[in-house]
Amino acid sequence: MRASQIFIPTLKETPAEAELVSHQLLLRGGFIRRLASGLYTWMPLGLRVLRRIERVVREEMDRSGAQEVLMPVVQPAELWQESGRWEKYGPELLRLKDRHQRDFCLGPTHEEVITDLARREIHSYRQLPVNFYQIQTKFRDEIRPRFGLMRGREFIMKDAYSFHMDHASLEITYQSMYDAYQRTFTRLGLDFRAVEADNGAIGGKRSHEFHVLADSGEDAIVSCSHCDYAANMEKASSPAPAAEQEALLEAAQVATPGIRSVNGQAKHLGIATSKIVKTVLVLAEDKPYLLLLRGDDSLNLIKAAHALQVDELRMATPEEAEAATGAPVGFIGPKNLPESLPVLADLRVLGLCNFSSGANMADLHWINLNWERDLPRPDAADLREVTAGDACPHCQQGILGIRRGIEVGHVFQLGQTYSEKMGLSVLDESGRDALVTMGCYGIGVSRVAAAAVEQHFDDRGIIWPAALTPFDVGIVAIHARKSPEVAAAAQALHDRLEKAGYSVLLDDRDERPGVQFATMDLIGLPHRVVVSDKVLAQNVWEYRARRATENTLLSETELMAQLAAGLSGAADQEQQKHQEQAHG
RNA sequence: CGGGGCGUAGCGCAGCUUGGUAGCGCGCCUGCUUUGGGAGCAGGAUGUCGUAGGUUCGAAUCCUAUCGCCCCGACCA
Missing domain, CATH: 3.90.960.10 (YbaK/aminoacyl-tRNA synthetase-associated domain)
Known part of the structure; x- marks a missing residue:
């Protein structure tokens, strides 16, 4: 792709509406534009990032055996009345009427729709277990949308719903979703933690939230310095100290x-x-x-x-x-x-x-x-909030620390709440009706983009993890309008790299080098190759990783090796980091 | 919803107190010069001052309403 052919409206100044770095940089880099409070348009560059996140999510969901479907955004009120959430959900549920004055809502989530689908189509234990997912736009009429993509009203979510004959079967799928999430966020190059979470009034035995660690995170999460214990504030506990043994004084x-x-x-x-x-x-x-x-x-x-x-x-x-x-x-x-x-x-x-x-x-x-x-x-x-320095409830050695996290995923055991309310049962082996047990599993796809930026940026702009970057490599052609040699060499390199499987952005704009460099840094491509007369004369490429401060001159073979190593290297690093976390 | 703040050119802002119908920087257009880290000079375009009422000879400026946006807000007894 040539930069002259893709619309990347960068901003030199930071828009006043943006508070968080991710919001600022995504606006400045031309990834997103605001339409109204909590509503954003994905620009060409932003959409490429979104698609790459979706791809990883989709691959891991497919790998886990879940099946993709796509459900409607607009949902009939009847289903929500059946589940009781038409009254319970409150003003976050955006309600609307069609021309016949029938009530509908914009789906903030899809438990009702999927449960309705299941009760129509699934009648036998032989059809279970099954796990359906979709990647789709949700709408929640947030009290206070803020932080750009982080807490928008409209957002893109991967949500999955599994159906089981019993709790043991749910446990198996739950674990497989948990594992799929570990793989997904690892592949996305994010520094994250799976934390135990409270199940709330719905019940169910287990629930985990996946948090990307970032100082700007809206949630406090607790983790042990020694073992792999991690929980959110609602769930975290610490053992009470031994009872005091003192001589009793007179009251x-x-x-x-x-x-x-x-x-x-x-x-x-x-x-x-x-x-x-x-x-x-x-x-x-x-x-x-x-x-x-x-x-x-x-x-x-x-x-x-x-x-x-x-x-x-x-x-x-x-x-x-x-x-x-x-x-x-x-x-x-x-x-x-x-x-x-x-x-x-x-x-x-x-x-x-x-x-x-x-x-x-x-x-x-x-x-x-x-x-x-x-x-x-x-x-x-247990009523007290844990504080940093408390003893870990799982191991003897560790102490608890509190960090900030951005919730990007949640796995949850729904149990039979919806089956009961909406009458979802199947015939079991003995021919009797049995209520179905459910699980649900979400990933905030659009939020992942913002969370990744929160974790990977510097004073010049975004630094995309390899899996999310809109382009793998940026080629800067210096004074290409003046030098046909540079233009031709840059285009040829672009073509060879694309043939080798990389997505490449070639900056062929008639701009001064400083502008080109600033743009590349801002939009955060992990690899940059500069093509100029100077470099061509030496028969080398000038390479620089986005994180580096120095250029290196490489032959094309070395460049290819560098790109390959850079991409897999990043993944390995993240994997290693993740394993260190998992094993404490 | 409560509290605070802001709506003036595409973006960032000044002007408002002390009414006399608009300005700066960036961006945009043209030309020349420049050309390895968001260039310089010259010229140019762009605004019903969020909207609607009101006060006034006269309103971006004062008053009222309304819309939009941003920030803060569960909690220690």
């Missing part, structure tokens, strides 16, 4: 005028924040619950929702807290509470001796409280 009430914060309390009483039990009032489906946490710990609301087995949970307002406990915020404590108020403690709270808490009266706190002696031992669950 007492201490005046603490105006002291409402844990830090203030610790300072006033001259104790560590870890010796304080803080009491948090939450409302679950409008019912109040008291949660107890150590003063130096933080509450994770999702863990709490799970522990209380509710869908939604929120912090009470100070007014609500006072109404429920009779004490102002800051002085609420577990001793002498109204009996009707359920109490749930974090596991770490149970191991405390001689702790301090609010006394359920303004300006008063307890010190030296002890379980059983002064108040009953409450039920307990």
Whole structure:
């Protein structure tokens, strides 16, 4: 491809709307253009990147035995009403009416459609297991689209849905999808982690998210320094330290005028924040619950929702807290509470001796409280958010670290939720109806493009991993309009490289060399070959890898070797990096 | 949805406080010179100042409404 024949509208200045580097560079490099909030057009260069991602995804899905289909974007409301999600999904579901005033929505995901397909077509256990996937545009009417491709309203996703007679069969496909994702993201040249994730209210036994590591990531992920344990914040845990063994001191009430914060309390009483039990009032489906946490710990609301087995949970307002406990915020404590108020403690709270808490009266706190002696031992669950430096729950040696990640994939065991709601069953070996068990597996295809840029760029532009680059090699023909020799040699090299299987962008524009170099760097092709009179006179090619700062002069044989090594070399490196991660 | 900010040429911005109908840089077009890291000189084109009302002799500027865009916002008792 010649640069004069492909539309690459680069921008010298950074558009004001772009915050993230990936967004800035994809705009500046002419990969994407914004149409409206959260809606982007893929320009010729961007589309080439997208197609390459799709290719890898498709190959790995096919390899895993999944079968490609393509389902409609527009979906009838009836299906969503059956699953209950027409009401539940909320404003993210873009609803519309056709000319007959019938309700439809734009598909944010396809569980309903695929389940409907399965119940129409699959009737026998002999047809299972089966796994269908598609690569398709989704629409979610995000509250706040941002970061360009990272959180758009319209985006491209690979989603797969598997159907099984039993959980054991689901486990096999789940594992095969997990493996396919490992291969996919490795091949894409991304530094990523598979993390254990919470399944939420739907249930199911296992769920993993695949995160590309990047400081700009929207999610915090926890990983062990020693073993391969990794989890998201909702799921991550750390073992509670051994219960304290101290001589029990006499409980007492201490005046603490105006002291409402844990830090203030610790300072006033001259104790560590870890010796304080803080009491948090939450409302679950409008019912109040008291949660107890150590003063130096933080509450994770999702863990709490799970522990209380509710869908939604929120912090009470100070007014609500006072109404429920009779004490102002800051002085609420577990001793002498109204009996009707359920109490749930974090596991770490149970191991405390001689702790301090609010006394359920303004300006008063307890010190030296002890379980059983002064108040009953409450039920307990893991409620606290892990912090960097915590012990790993899986191995003895490691400590947990927190990094930022961009979620690019998710594998999930749906179980029988949709089969039940939508009546998907088949006849088993004994001729009886059996509910089908499902799994679902997503990859954010368009998001991968942005995530790759977040991970691979420098001050001059993008540095594409070999598998994603819109062109493998860029040829810069210097002053080609003035030198027929350069023009001819560059074109000939272009043709030979394409014949050798590389995709090549030949910059034949009538531009100054500086402009050509700047363009090549910005759009991030991994390999650059310069053709000039100077170089031709020496009968060599001038080569430079995108990451390098120096040119090297190579014979054509050496150049070919360099390109081959560069491409596979990159893949090997990523593979190795991945293995190091996997094996810790 | 709440809070903050911004809409002026394709892009980045100034002008607005103190009303007198528009300017800079990049980009674009033409010519000449230049030519290994986003060139120089000269000339040129491009705006119903987001939209709609209002105030005024007169509005980019003041007022109102509306639309669009960007940023922040679950949480420590």
